[in-house]
Amino acid sequence: MSSDLIANLNEQQKAAVTLPEVSSLILAGAGSGKTSVLISRIAFLLEHRLCTPAELFAVTFTNKAAREMMTRLQAKMPLNTRALWVGTFHGLCNRMLRLHHEAAGLPAAFAILDMSDQLGAIKRIMKANNINEEVLPARKIQNYINKQKEEGIRAKDIKPYGFGERDLLRVYEIYEKVINREGAVDFGELILRTYEMLLNNEPIRQHYQDRFKFILVDEFQDTNKLQYKFLKLLAGHGEEGRKPNAVFAVGDDDQSIYAFRGANVGNMKDFIRDFAIGEPIRLEQNYRSQGNILDAANYLISNNSDRLGKNLWTQSGKGDLIRVFKAGDEAEEAAFVVDNIKDFVRNGEDLREIAILYRSNAQSRALETELTRRGVKYTVYGGLRFFDRAEIKNALAYLRLAENTADDSAFMRVVNLPARGIGAKTVENLIDLARDNQISLFEATQLLSGAAANKVRVFTDIINDIRSKRFSLPLTALINYTVQRSGLKALYEADENGAERLENLEELTSSAAAFLSQEGFEEDSKENVDNLSPLTLFLSQATLEAGDNQAKAGEEAVQLMTIHASKGLEFNNVFITGLENGLFPHDKCLAEPKELQEERRLMYVAITRARKKLYLTYAAQRLLHGMPRYNVKSSFLDELPGDALKWLTPKEDSDSYSSFGSGRSGGGYYGSYNSKNSWSEDKRNSYSGYKKTYRNNENVPEWAKNIGITKEDKNKINSIRQSSKNSDGYNIGTIVFHEKFGEGKIKNIEGQGENKKIEVAFKTSGVKNLLLAIAQKKMRIVR
DNA sequence: ATGTCGCTCGTTTTT
């Protein structure tokens, strides 16, 4: 059994998996089999009886990672997953807080505020306390509060610097008080409150310290200061007369890309020191990418300082060269990308194995336009998530109020939704009453008088009614009842555009049903293993797991996403677009060397997503906020090894010759495009050796052959240039598909630009004359 | 209570 477990591991992986009961740091490079090691480690501990399932605490950053760990573990051995403490920091802290809510000073049914609830709460507080939002934007305060909590700092711990911070601090103080009264916690509070609960309650602390003999942490480089403090406390580090529990931390300092939200790479070095780790175990064999891709990644990241140090290698060959393409503008860039995707498709590649990456979301637009135009299916990661939809949040707000009437965020959201004639004035009164009497908005409704009181009573009656049924009705029935009783159902039924919202509300019920079975609730049981009600758990999960916004499994589509979103994923073919100074590395990161290094790590992450083919593109000109901006290529391109690249457009050297001086070859194309220029540059830097050989086509080494541009390459580039210039692609004979009229063939074209008109013979709807500028939005080219 | 105008701002973001 156990030999089977480690049979497929390499030496380093084996060393990590079979460690005795000690703390360790596993430096796991991209594609080095990190997840396998983590799972094998747990399996190893259990099989060798080093601990029981109940003695494990394994924490990840995303629900997806936690789920993957559970599934793969279950595939290895039969396990009762609910007994296992595997989850995200927030999920596990939520679990602990629910179990010990009294010790933490919270009601059993405490609400969890997401970012928008939190922002709303801050705005409400500012209004109630006459703090002008123009001077101090609520977003700034939200940022400030979250930054403090990420470091484990309470308002009472802060001595403000100057007036600026004094005001921020004042809101932080009131905010703490208010959300505590509401029986609510925000994301940061979830962890801070758990940390403090353990810190201040010795019996509970000791219980968990005795229990969790093995603590495993994934993506350790992404932990913030508070999370590290929490881990130390849980491990019993610094506890007198106690040997700390074994912490198995897996991470990669080169993939730390979340400093902007509090992640502290420094935790890795602190961990080595605090837990006397000695040397980390390095997983450096890469099983994902081909040689050239890996070389590029290594070469690039070597420009960063303060690394723990690591060099990825692979047994697979060099593979294809990395293609570099300079486009005139973003449309041309998109045309190039889609053109190559079409080639992949012709060669039978699965669309899901193609990813287009970019630095910022706004860049997806040009790409989407081109993909749509050429009829290539795609999905964009990071859209609106299920539990973030307005109608879902509305329904949940009713349920939240039924659970916890003090939840002011939920109250504000739905007190007048659907409209019940409760206007801004009434709400303002309620806010004042609540503030003056230190009570919830719901309680404040009791103090209202006159006509407003009657209108508000309609609302509170609804809440009380749902509340009274929350234990007697099963969860799915309760949700259905709530949707109906709240008036939301009628509201969306009356709305001619409400059909989709109604569907989503129905899906909410089915997601609750799925949740129940997944959580292992017995048919009629009211509680799970932790004695929590289905409703409480469902509401927690709705906030903590907003639902994944990834491509639906089985749907064949090109994957578009930011580089941040791509972390942890891999694809056969990857396009990294927008490689321009100012965009990537981003403007705002140029000033601080630290931030530039994070940008470089971001590039490192992007490169290492690719298994086989990697394309790097940039555009000389790009619309930014509607204005054209002229860019130079990203400095990161100069940090890649020349002999791993193939320039499809004339190679551009940077103004400084540093890249030559440091021994990076300028391998590239010196054929018919302005070859004179290139040759003169060649002479200057004495790197002409193989290029000359190439030109003469004698003794061309195999790897150098690839560097030349073929005729096909050139034709393709020209056609891209052409097609993006006249760019619409609507010609006589083009087959189009129109949303309304279906498929048709273009018979005639008149006019130009804005006035271009096309005459289309539709199969089923006859001949139509359409103004292209308008019809284009509802139409795509079939071929 | 609802719609519309005009202003501002624009990196990445999971929980």
Add this chain to the structure above:
DNA sequence: CGAGCGACAT
């Protein structure tokens, strides 16, 4: 350019 928001009018 275009989303989102607040001020203002209806």
